[in-house]
Amino acid sequence: NAGVTQTPKFRILKIGQSMTLQCAQDMNHNYMYWYRQDPGMGLKLIYYSVGAGITDKGEVPNGYNVSRSTTEYFPLRLELAAPSQTSVYFCASAAVNQPQHFGDGTRLSIL
């Protein structure tokens, strides 16, 4: 049972490039989330989804897009990468009214 799997683990981008952060869960959870964590800070919610085909903005959605075509996958898209998007990105999933399970993150640097 893999839980929540995030790929890649590390990535360096140039300003203006785009990329997709992948997230997969094998627990059949309805809810999925994307957070970012800056050094010494707590996690901030970017986007979340309550099920396939349904997504909604969190606290810091600007510069990101998501899609959820299946229960298992919840990719996060960065368009026109900016230095302010240098961060660690965490994906999480949860069953209804249950605690969230987190992946181990993608460490992204934009230079």
Added chain:
Amino acid sequence: SQKIEQNSEALNIQEGKTATLTCNYTNYSPAYLQWYRQDPGRGPVFLLLIRENEKEKRKERLKVTFDTTLKQSLFHITASQPADSATYLCALSSGSARQLTFGSGTQLTVLP
């Protein structure tokens, strides 16, 4: 605006003592409060959840209290061990998908 504060960025205690971490919040009506542990280079791991109508929750050496009048939660680790050294995150849950709002964390170091 909503705000969550964890009382200190770092806490050092001696092995065997009880560690107490504090989480305060303002302008928030959470459905429930959760505590997570985060080790370097890893994602947060769930520890305990306490609902707004509960005062205290225990799990082995861990205890959480939740005072909605004071808008405060206390997280205790009794008989602390060096293996308990980590960053502990407080998170408030609300919304249709129980989205989490996190504090910035307290880095606990248990000294042998």
